[in-house]
Amino acid sequence: MIADRTPGAVWSTMAQGNDRFVAGAPRHPHQDAERRTEVSAHQRPDAALFGCSDSRIAAEIIFDMGLGDLFVVRNAGQIVSDSVIGSLEYAVAMLDVPLIVVLAHDECGAVRAAIDQDGPDAPALPASIQSLVSQITPAVHRVRRITGASSTDTIEPFDVGREHLRATVGALLSRSELISEAVADGRLAIVGANYQLHDGRVNSDAVVGVV
Template identity: 70%
Template sequence: MTAAPARTPRSVWDEMSEGNSRFVSGAPRHPRQDVERRAELAGGQRPRAALFGCSDSRLAAEIIFDEGLGDLFVVRNAGQVISDSVIGSLEYAVAVLEVPLIVVLAHDACGAVAAAIDSVGVDAPSLPPLIWRQIAPIVPAVRRVIRSGADAGVTTATVDPEDVGREHLRDTVGQLLHASELISQAVAEGRLAVVGANYRLAEGTASPVVIVGDAGDSQL
């Protein structure tokens, strides 16, 4: 019996990109979603990739990438903000489940990004403490984007949320690698790559913004 080919970071991202293309074109295959697949997975899992994304109800990862049961190890919170629980979950995916790829998935029109922008405005209303704690890590990205566009007159009122979202996405990938020696070491050894991608709600496309490791052209 021929052994299955090894899953590499690049081959997994290529497969996910192909699935996203099928979703965008309206021709998804809905693979590995039948009774046989359910029975096959009852004894354990071996996902192709881990995905850390925003909790937004429009970011259903398996649908966006046309994947099936057991394909993605998914971790989500509002605004895809790094935390100990997120890092621990992703380290489990890498160390125990041996995924070769982590996808960090952001999106346009993100409510957490909008709340972070609003929070730095003059006379911004106070937020419930736990909501503020969730969006506070996005605020540095807001301030940097405003500062970088100051010469062009960018203000809190006019800053582009998509620019902030992409800046926060880069921050998230960087924070993950900085906080987790296990993950950064796996990337250095070529066993893992991290792709930060942005999802466009209207088009359905998930396009890479930052790639670390051998999953395509490195951008960080």
């Protein structure tokens, strides 16, 4: 657990851990039997992380953290839902986390599917997958308007992912009074960030609150 649990201190610690991961020099903290025993009876994570389920991303690894450090919520494409809101509200209200990190990444399959589905000859997807992908479609449309892209072939997935990330941060604030009040009170901050698969770097993109 970080001694100074301000949003800025927590994000700084996470950024330093990511630097070590990128450099290939992780410390692997809080991953031993002593830590396992320490957190077996209670948890007080330093941050909540809401990210994509992509198998190439593991939150504790890319931030060089360990057991009990992060409260992690994941689904394909980091789609906001009632269960996501409830989980993050639990982290804020019951576990007193000072920071929520919303983590997107490049080469996201859900983003690619949303772009492809916007084309005229897109094949039908299974209903549950379509329901998920459709929530990224507004980001596709915004990128179309901003860039003037005439077809799905000319839309940059990174641009769509960034728009979706920013919309996700906004949705957490608009759909959760508990989260928005905690940010307004200075008890919580939200960092929207992008993970680069090729080098492991996490770059912040949208910040709400004081970090």
